Amino acid sequence: EPNPIRSVDVIYRQRHSKTWVIIVSIRGDSHSRPYAVKVPLRDSPEDDWDPQHEHEAIVTLARIQKGSQTWRVPEPVGFGLDPRFLVTRYASGTSMRTLAQPGMRRWAREKNARASEALCRRAGECLACMRSDTAERENHVEPVEDSILAFCDARLGEVARFHGRPYAAGVCGKLRSRLDSLVASKLGECKSLLAYRYGCHGDFAPQNMLVDDGSTITLLDLEGFRFSVLNEDAATFRFRLEHLALRGTFSNERLTRCWQAFFDQLGDTKRDRLYLTISYTYKLLAQLAWLLNPERRVPDPARTRIRNWLWIRGRLDWLRHLADANSVERMCAMLRGDL
Numbered sequence: 554e555p556n557p558i559r560s561v562d563v564i565y566r567q568r569h570s571k572t573w574v575i576i577v578s579i580r581g582d583s584h585s586r587p588y589a590v591k592v593p594l595r596d597s598p599e600d601d602w603d604p605q606h607e608h609e610a611i612v613t614l615a616r617i618q619k620g621s622q623t624w625r626v627p628e629p630v631g632f633g634l635d636p637r638f639l640v641t642r643y644a645s646g647t648s649m650r651t652l653a654q655p656g657m658r659r660w661a662r663e664k665n666a667r668a669s670e671a672l673c674r675r676a677g678e679c680l681a682c683m684r685s686d687t688a689e690r691e692n693h694v695e696p697v698e699d700s701i702l703a704f705c706d707a708r709l710g711e712v713a714r715f716h717g718r719p720y721a722a723g724v725c726g727k728l729r730s731r732l733d734s735l736v737a738s739k740l741g742e743c744k745s746l747l748a749y750r751y752g753c754h755g756d757f758a759p760q761n762m763l764v765d766d767g768s769t770i771t772l773l774d775l776e777g778f779r780f781s782v783l784n785e786d787a788a789t790f791r792f793r794l795e796h797l798a799l800r801g802t803f804s805n806e807r808l809t810r811c812w813q814a815f816f817d818q819l820g821d822t823k824r825d826r827l828y829l830t831i832s833y834t835y836k837l838l839a840q841l842a843w844l845l846n847p848e849r850r851v852p853d854p855a856r857t858r859i860r861n862w863l864w865i866r867g868r869l870d871w872l873r874h875l876a877d878a879n880s881v882e883r884m885c886a887m888l889r890g891d892l
Contacts, residue, residue, distance in 0.1 A: 624769065
């Protein structure tokens with residue numbers, strides 16, 4: 554029925570890394586409805602936010618997720634390119650980051666720590682369900698195991714070259730040998746998983762999930778959505794916990810418990826754990842090579858540069874221990890273990 558717009562009221566706005574999200578209420582003659590309007594922080598060549606790509610991702614996932622009680626996306630409305638904007642129906646819920654981080658802190662009560670674990674477990678269930686719902690059979694031209702190992706080999710070479718210190722070169726050389734001698738022969742066990750490509754959120758992190766009173770998680774900020782053979786979303790989720798572990802106010806032990814609660818929803822079997830381990834290693838090496846690349850010209854603030862350097866140092870140390878592992882099982886246990 555016709556319902557002419559009588560007024561548009563701004564409820565609140567929130568700043569993100571690239572965009573503003575503005576919640577508005579549009580009032581008509583008979584009722585009012587809340588919407589979320591996303592616009593860029595600034596219009597510059599460095600800003601690569603693409604509302605059309607994000608809208609198409611939401612439309613695709615909205616069609617796939619119908620009937621799911623585990624995950625969903627906001628209802629898409631429309632987008633524009635000049636000026637750039639994206640509109641969805643308002644999705645209710647509380648940010649998982651807001652709910653989970655208090656229980657991850659050093660001084661948190663045990664009941665709050667357990668609540669954070671339960672939230673991370675739900676995030677793992679959400680990711681497992683989303684990947685299952687979006688899985689598409691992939692006809693690979695060449696054995697995908699070979700291309701994954703070749704990618705890791707190339708990134709190891711870049712990390713060693715960009716870091717420029719003998720320590721890093723030694724770690725990368727030893728890990729390359731371990732991947733060739735241990736993982737290459739076992740990766741065939743993941744062939745049934747590698748035969749598909751799966752929906753990949755692109756930034757699967759607690760701040761991009763809304764938790765409602767039931768069991769459904771709403772996925773937000775889908776600008777990086779794509780399809781991927783590996784589970785890069787699980788790696789991204791772990792990266793977020795690793796960065797929190799660098800802050801003195803967070804408990805490494807509690808963050809590890811949260812990671813294990815998440816991991817166990819995805820790593821039920823020996824095959825699944827190997828798949829997660831190679832997915833994490835693949836994504837980690839890509840991230841390290843990108844951050845260390847001297848041609849990357851990003852005006853990061855000093856705090857970000859320091860935090861990234863501390864994370865790089867910690868991840869290189871983790872890779873050193875991974876290179877010392879004498880079996881694939883030990884490698885998988887390391888991934889589930891301490892951050």
